[in-house]
Amino acid sequence: MSTTTDPRSAITVADLTKTYRARDREVRALDGVGFTVDAGTVLGLLGPNGAGKSTVVKILTTLSQADSGTATVAGYDVRRDGRHVRRAIGYVSQRPGFDPLGTGVENLVLSGRIYGMSPRASRGRAEELLERFGLADAGRRLARTWSGGMQRKLDVAMSLVHRPHVLFLDEPTTGLDPEARADLWAEISRLASDDGLTVLLTTHYLEEADHLAQRLVIVDHGRVVVSGTPEALKRGLSGDAIAVDLADRDDADRAVGILGRLGGVRELTRDVGTLRARVDDGAAALPPVMAALDAAGLRLAAVTVSRPSLDDVYLRYAGRSFAAAAESAASRPDGTGPDGTGPDGTSAEVAA
Incomplete structure (x- = not known):
């Protein structure tokens, strides 16, 4: 059942809270997070590891539930209408989602079949996406033989097989070399500008956020500290x-x-x-x-x-530099960030 929302907003988030129990402690991962994402735009959710970014994405993609607050994606309530949300979105997690023992074509066809597409439609869409992402020549090779940048493109292509309205990219360029990162940036920009896709991008790279996002939401310790366009935020200093x-x-x-x-x-x-x-x-x-x-x-x-840079913006509103925040998250003795996640963003949740 569709939720009535502003038709210009592809994502609405209001007062989300989430507490994890990680080992022997409780962690307030989200503390009243709220923002909106206009349709057809790229929003960057920027913050150091452990700031709460991945927790927000897990809630919006129905992989986790908030303790309180509300959120809608493509007009559907994430708590009540999870099945509709999942059909309306694409999701690329921090970890690879492809089968390394399958070819590029096989991975894409399987994604299409999971979403109920016919074998013929799945194969046609697979060929289309391989061509679009510059992977056609490698499409019949095992994915494990591809470069890291090619594999990441395959992950993104798999999330687009069913033509979603909203795409979630959780730290999509982590571990990529500069050339592969720039190549993926170009693809992400085209998805919004050419296809009208709404993209929510989480990142801890200041340059990536500045380059890709039309609007930023900066988070720290589970709270939104400031939001706005990159240029407006920098001009404010x-x-x-x-x-x-x-x-x-x-x-x-x-x-x-x-x-x-x-x-x-x-x-x-x-x-x-x-x-x-x-x-x-x-x-x-x-x-x-x-x-x-x-x-x-x-x-x-x-x-x-x-x-003025985004690091200066972060310093102004969070009270510490971005590098210091990242170092603080990395140095936690139990290896988890303040949102109860491990160094790679995987959940350390035991109970919620």
Whole structure:
């Protein structure tokens, strides 16, 4: 049964919460997450590993249920109308979904048959997708002999066999080399621009989010910290960013005090041995910053000035740099992220 929603919204999410029990602790994976995705657009769900991205995707693809809150995909409620949701979506998980002992054609035909397509229609669609993704020459070879980039394209092609309305891509380019990543980016862009497909992309690559997404939802610790277009988010940060790497990280507290007394230095944060701040004019601010630290006898390893980036956006709204957030997730002693998932995004849920 279809749920009444704004026809422009392919996905609506409101106040989703989810708690996992991972080993001997409870983890609040989602804490009131909400956003919408307009039809025919690419939305990037950006955050470090463990921020809650994969948990959101599992709920929207009916692989998990939220503790509370509501969500619709293609007009269907994910809790009440799971069967309709599954027919309306394509899903590419972090782990490969193809059979390595099958050929490209066999994998695609099998996907079509699972969705109720006839053998003839499945084979025709398989040939069409192999051609589209530049895989036709390899279509009759075993998938295990393909390169990593080709295999990832096969995963995406398999998710498109039944012509879904919404495509979920969960960290689709993790582990790919730069050339294969750029190639897959081009395919994803074409799916939205040429086919009108709605794409929800989860990623922890800032460059990927900036390049692909028409709109971003940035999450941290299971919450949405900010959303908007990449350009609007960066424009919202006036001035330049400066980063000061200290030769001795033990000097960081003294350096914070020194820079905090300088005029024009704002939003000063400390990230281990690196100090970050915003200034109106980086070129003008740099000499007094370096002079003040030098006068105090503090040695510098590096100083950089840059225009606003997504990392600066993340720092502004999450209170820490993206790299620091990723390092924090990776260093958890039990190997799970704050959303109760393992390093590869697989669930560590025991009960919910």
